Structure formats: structure tokens, C-alpha cells
Amino acid sequence: MNIHFIAIGGSAMHNLAIALHNKGYRVTGSDDVIYEPSKSRLEAKGLLPDELGWFPDKINKNLDAIVLGMHAKLDNPELLKAQELDLKIYSYPEFLYEQSKHKTRVVIGGSHGKTTITAMILHVMHYHDRAVDYMIGAQLDGFDVMVKLTDENDFIVLEGDEYLSSPIDRRPKFHLYKPNIALLSGIAWDHINVFPTYENYVEQFSVFIDSIVNGGSITYNEEDVEVVRVVEASENPIRKIPYNTPQYSVEGGQTLLETPEGDLPIEIFGKHNLNNLAGAKWICQHMGIDEDDFYEAISTFKGASKRLEKIAENETSVAYKDFAHAPSKVKATTNAVKAQYPNRRLIACLELHTYSSLNAEFLKAYKGSLNAADVAVVFYSPQAVDIKKLEPVTQEQIANAFQRDDIIIYTNPEDFKAFLFAQNLNNTVLLLMSSGDYGGLDFDDLKSLVK
Structure with missing residues (x-):
């Protein structure tokens, strides 16, 4: 073709x-x-x-x-x-469906966690030499490409994004995949430039559930109230399978997952990631991986690119970068890092970069999201606000939104960089959360801070 x-x-x-x-x-x-x-x-x-x-x-x-x-x-x-x-003009998701309409389509949806859950599933399949087609929004260790399409593989695993399909097709991408096996991890309002009300945003997930083929299944996070409401309201004749966060403990900076065979040391950490793991386990079982084989494989999973990615570490300091930008993701990531390193100072830096995060009304949703941090820093570029043709956002609005009297706010990239390099990171965790790059910050330079 x-x-x-x-x-x-x-x-x-x-x-x-x-x-x-x-x-x-x-x-x-x-x-x-x-x-x-x-x-x-x-x-x-x-x-x-x-x-x-x-x-x-x-x-x-x-x-x-x-x-x-x-x-x-x-x-x-x-x-x-x-x-x-x-x-014939296809959107990206339309063409993926055309390539996979005779396969078993596994679609991972949700406002947060979908990249990590998809990555976990693919890691387990790769570990056990199970060949599948896939599409994921992050680079993974052991995978040369982020999209793989074949004629012979029976399964395709798709990260189900709720953003629009193309300029001439305004449907969310995950409405077009028609899954046989689906997962819904969570619902938290995002993309307000496209979905201006919370109700309109939530409606997209109802449509997603109703798009699952007859006889298919939805595996869903029963700890998310909105997810439960949307799933239970659907009259689609599908199997509904809830999951929740498994029992785990943290000892000396090591997360131990409780399994039938005893405590299992794992590379990832944080309640949200353990919740993601539970969803991935169900999907892998639907795909023919038994529980013991799942645990064996997942113990070696280190995460997807930019998802709590460790960029530097020594005996007393560690630095992470994370794609978190929506309020629920920022809170979950900050809390996870503090829980993993309770005796270390946590410097949490957030860049407000997306349309939603730079919207003065939406900013209120960030209340309390950085409370777990010992030092909370917010960076945003007034130039980015201008480029996106949004109403100006003031430092006072940001301070009021986060509800922290001691929050530090930067609008100049050089000032923010100077702040970082002036820090003594002894007994400290540095967490950088953004879907951007803080106005041109070279993350490799930060490695010199953690020697």
C-alpha cells in the first residue's frame, strides 16, 4: 500500500x-x-x-x-x-483500527496511569516472549519502536488517549478502537480546551465503555468513585471486573509487594503505581499470562520513560523526572515520592505547561497537590500563556490555587535553573514534574547536582 x-x-x-x-x-x-x-x-x-x-x-x-x-x-x-x-483520509486511531480489526484489541483508558499500565503489560509479554502488536505513548526499555503492526499477531495492546483524533474528526481517539478487552484506570478532568465542562469530559468515558464489543470486558479501578459510577451506569452487555490496590510495604526505600508466595521486591513505587500494577495483572491474565508468571516478570519492570524516571542518584540524594501535570497526577506522584523517602527532604518542582494548567479557573484544582513536599516550586512561562492565547495568569493566582504560603514561583527559566543549582541536595529527593522542559532545562545537567 x-x-x-x-x-x-x-x-x-x-x-x-x-x-x-x-x-x-x-x-x-x-x-x-x-x-x-x-x-x-x-x-x-x-x-x-x-x-x-x-x-x-x-x-x-x-x-x-x-x-x-x-x-x-x-x-x-x-x-x-x-x-x-x-x-480515503484516516485519522491516526482510525488507521490503527483498520490495521487491527481482525485482532483481539486490548485498550487501556483513563485520565492517568494508562501509559504505565500499557507499559507493564508489554513488559510482561516481552519478558515471556509473547509477541503482540501495540501502540504506546512512551519509549520502553527493550522496545525499538512505540508502534508495532504485523499480520500474524493475535493481540494488539493500545494506549487509549481521550484527546481528539484529527482536525476533521473531533472524536476522542479511544472511541474508535472498539476494544474486546478494556481497562479504565481513573477519571480526573483534563483537556479543558476541548472538554470545557467536567460533565462533558466524563461523558467521553461513558462512550468508551459503550464502544466495547458485545461479550467483551471492562476491568476498572474500583477505588475511583467516578469510574465506578460510569461503569455501573453502562448497559453494554460486557463483563465488569473491578480491581484495587494490592497490599504492599516499604522497607529501607524498597517496595515489597505482597503475593501468595510471599513479599516480592519490585522496582516501581507509590500507591498509584501499585494500583496500576493490579490493573495490568488482570489484563495480562485475560491475555493468557498466569499470576505467578506475571509476578516474575513485573518484578523487573522499571517504568516507562518520563514516568517517575530516575535521572541521578547517590547515597544521600536522588532526582526524578515525571510527566505529571494534571492535578491528580501531581498529587499522586508527590505523595508517592514522599512515602518512598519519608526521612528525606522533598523538593517538588512543577511546570504549568498545558492549556488546562495555565487556565486561571482550572488552577483551583491544584489545591493541596504539592502538600507532601517540603519545598514546593512552581514554574510557568508567561510567553507560553501568550502563545496559547490564554488570559494572563498571575503569581498571586498560582499561590492562591495551591494554598501554600511558602510556595516558590518562577517565571524566568534562568532564575529557576539558578535556584536548582544553588540547592544542597544532601539527604534530599528532587522531583521535576512537567510535560515540558522548564523553558529549556537540560536534564542531563542535573546529574552534576547528584554526584
Whole structure:
């Protein structure tokens, strides 16, 4: 097949392009900006466009399909040409469904935890040499690509994102996968630029549950009140399987998971991650992995990229970076780190970077989210607010939102960096939470702080 990608440089898009190239398809693409690591990875496969920009002459009747990314606009010249020629145009999730409609589709949904749960499942499958197709939103140890598509594998494991599918398809991605086996980890309002009310956001998860095929199953976190309400309200004739956080303990900085065979040392930590583990165990059992084999494999799981990722450590200090940015994720991550290192000072740094987190009304949801930290720091860029065309956010609004009199707020990247490098990290944990980079912070530089 001949497939052309409009906006090939996106994180999800370039991974799908590489997966199809690896499958033997002829792949072309365009984009007006391509950042690393997408650029190098596309170049290595011979898929990097010769020049940046949009070129309608690339669009012709010889193409079997167009895959349209969210980065493209409605007036994109290549999109307009494809519509004029009446070519088949897929969104990213639509094309994934087309590639997997004859497989058993396992879809992991939820406002938080879905990347980690998907990563756990894939780690267990890889550990036991069980070949599956997959799509995940983070790089994993032992995996060369973030999307794998074959003709022969029976299962495909998909991270079910609730964000929109494409500029011409405003449905959330996870509405399009039609899972046979699904999981719902939690519901906490996010993406307010797309879902302006909490009720509208929650409704998307109801639609997700109703999209599960007849006779399928939903494994759900019974500790989340909203998840329980939405699952129990669904009249879809599917099996409903609850899970909750397993018993565990922390001894000397080591998390021990209680199992039928005794306490099992594991690499990950935090109540939220143990809850994720319980969901992953159920899904793996649905996929044919027995409990003992799951425990053997999961004991070696170190986490997904940017999810409580350890970036430096010595005998008295440790530094982590985490993708947490929504209020529930920030609170869970901060609490987990403090519980793991109760006798160390915790410096928790949060960058407000997303549309939601930079919205003055949404900011109120961060109340108490950094309370577990001994030192709480918030960084945001007024320039990012301008770029996103949002109402200005003041330092006073941020301080009021977090409800901490001692909160430290930075708006200048150099000032924030100077603060970090002035810290004595002896007997300290440094936690950096962001979906951005604090205005250009090189995380490798921080390793010099923890020698």
C-alpha cells in the first residue's frame, strides 16, 4: 500500500509511519516542523521529508490512503488536495483500527496511569516472549519502536488517549478502537480546551465503555468513585471486573509487594503505581499470562520513560523526572515520592505547561497537590500563556490555587535553573514534574547536582 502522512513529524504519527514502513508499506509524508527524536528516527528509515512544508503535488490518485495528524490545520494545502481527489483520509486511531480489526484489541483508558499500565503489560509479554502488536505513548526499555503492526499477531495492546483524533474528526481517539478487552484506570478532568465542562469530559468515558464489543470486558479501578459510577451506569452487555490496590510495604526505600508466595521486591513505587500494577495483572491474565508468571516478570519492570524516571542518584540524594501535570497526577506522584523517602527532604518542582494548567479557573484544582513536599516550586512561562492565547495568569493566582504560603514561583527559566543549582541536595529527593522542559532545562545537567 502507498500511504502518505500529513504531519508526519508528530510523536504518534512518526511512530505509526515507521511501523508501516517496517511492515513493508510505501510511506511518504510532510510537515512544516519536525523536532527530535522524530527527525532522527524518520531519517534512519529514509522517511524524513526532503524539505519542510506542505506540497499538494505529493497528493495523487496513486495513494491508497492519507493519515492526517492533529498538527495539520483545516486549510492545509495537502488536505484540501486529498479532499478534492476524494482520497480515503484516516485519522491516526482510525488507521490503527483498520490495521487491527481482525485482532483481539486490548485498550487501556483513563485520565492517568494508562501509559504505565500499557507499559507493564508489554513488559510482561516481552519478558515471556509473547509477541503482540501495540501502540504506546512512551519509549520502553527493550522496545525499538512505540508502534508495532504485523499480520500474524493475535493481540494488539493500545494506549487509549481521550484527546481528539484529527482536525476533521473531533472524536476522542479511544472511541474508535472498539476494544474486546478494556481497562479504565481513573477519571480526573483534563483537556479543558476541548472538554470545557467536567460533565462533558466524563461523558467521553461513558462512550468508551459503550464502544466495547458485545461479550467483551471492562476491568476498572474500583477505588475511583467516578469510574465506578460510569461503569455501573453502562448497559453494554460486557463483563465488569473491578480491581484495587494490592497490599504492599516499604522497607529501607524498597517496595515489597505482597503475593501468595510471599513479599516480592519490585522496582516501581507509590500507591498509584501499585494500583496500576493490579490493573495490568488482570489484563495480562485475560491475555493468557498466569499470576505467578506475571509476578516474575513485573518484578523487573522499571517504568516507562518520563514516568517517575530516575535521572541521578547517590547515597544521600536522588532526582526524578515525571510527566505529571494534571492535578491528580501531581498529587499522586508527590505523595508517592514522599512515602518512598519519608526521612528525606522533598523538593517538588512543577511546570504549568498545558492549556488546562495555565487556565486561571482550572488552577483551583491544584489545591493541596504539592502538600507532601517540603519545598514546593512552581514554574510557568508567561510567553507560553501568550502563545496559547490564554488570559494572563498571575503569581498571586498560582499561590492562591495551591494554598501554600511558602510556595516558590518562577517565571524566568534562568532564575529557576539558578535556584536548582544553588540547592544542597544532601539527604534530599528532587522531583521535576512537567510535560515540558522548564523553558529549556537540560536534564542531563542535573546529574552534576547528584554526584
